[in-house]
Amino acid sequence: MSSSHVIPAVRRTPPALGETVQYVVDTLxxxxxxxxxxxxxxxxxxxxxxxxxxxxxxxxxxxxxxxEAAGLIRRxxxxxSFVTFDPEGAKESASAVAAETGPLQLQVMRGIMEPEMVRLAVISMSPRQIEALGETLSQMEAVQVDAMAFVRLEEEFHRQIxxxxxxxxxxxxxxxxxxxRRQSFRAAMYRRHLTPERIAAYQRGYNSLFNAIAARDIEQACEFMKLGLIEDQKLLLQDG
Known part of the structure; x- marks a missing residue:
């Protein structure tokens, strides 16, 4: 798994500036x-x-x-123009944000991001990326009782999307x-609730999600992603 880069919040370019300006902002x-x-x-x-x-x-x-307004450069x-973005400082800041995020806050953010994320992935994923996603799914389906192994593969599945x-x-x-998602509260929650039966249920859900992605079925992919979020919400409520 390649190392990820943390991007600080960037002020959204006003619509009047146009898509070309946004393209340059994103590229830089x-x-x-x-x-x-x-x-x-x-x-x-x-x-x-x-x-x-x-x-x-x-x-x-x-x-x-x-x-420059986003604090990435100084002119x-x-x-x-000179780069002012410090990647080490950004990593420390991101880790602090993750540590301060509670279970319900995380669930709200996932509900905002994941349905749209899978919608874009269905449109944009290459055949090779879909194949790699299928390989991760196969590894997930091989897990029977190891909750944390399943969680690691689940996160990799989402990262690929x-x-x-x-x-x-x-x-x-x-x-x-x-x-x-890797915070201790979630690990403890899964140790308590991710039984072999629940792992099997999640496997069926991810199989359906993968099939929708492979078929380029946007509506079905979004629906299955939302169903996965509902299952996690149920675990949170049980844990509460």
Whole structure:
């Protein structure tokens, strides 16, 4: 499993700026958080970025305004734009957020993200990504009694769906959700409630979800994702 990058909150580009500006914002953000452009490194000039991304210089300039407002760069008159994003500091901040997230808060966030995440994945996943998802499902279906082994595979299954969206911001945000899911309260909850019978029920649900994704059936995939959330909600209520 590849290391994940944590992306800080980026102010959404106002709709009036257009999709092209948002594309440049997303591209620069991903390059910065992946450390293609390291801390204190000078970004390419506006002209170079415009040529690289196939956009106008004024589009790059507007995008840089947004990236600077998000605290990822600092622009120096006559010198250019320099990266201020510190990945180590971001990781520490993300870990703190995950640690402070309670069970119900996590469930609310999952309810917001996961149905839309699977919707985008159904549209965007490549055949190879769907094949890899099927391989993870096969490993999940081989688990009979080991609750924590099942949970680890379940998280990998969700991570692959997030990766299948092809959206770097969504992938990074969902990485934080997974961090919160690994908290001790959830591990304890599964040790108490994830019986072999319940594991089998979850396996059937994930099989249905995978089949919907493979069939590119958006409505069914979203429905099965929501049903999985309901099952987790039931566990939380039992634990309460």
């Amino acid at each position: 953000t991903m390059r910065i958080v992946s450390q293609e452009y390291g801390l204190e490194e000078r970004l390419p000039s506006e002209r170079q970025l415009a040529q690289d991304l196939g956009v106008a210089r004024n589009t790059v300039r507007e995008a840089l305004d947004q990236v 120096r008159a006559g010198s250019g 997030a990766a299948g969206t092809g959206n770097p911001l969504l992938i990074a945000c969902y990485s934080l959700v997974l961090d919160a």
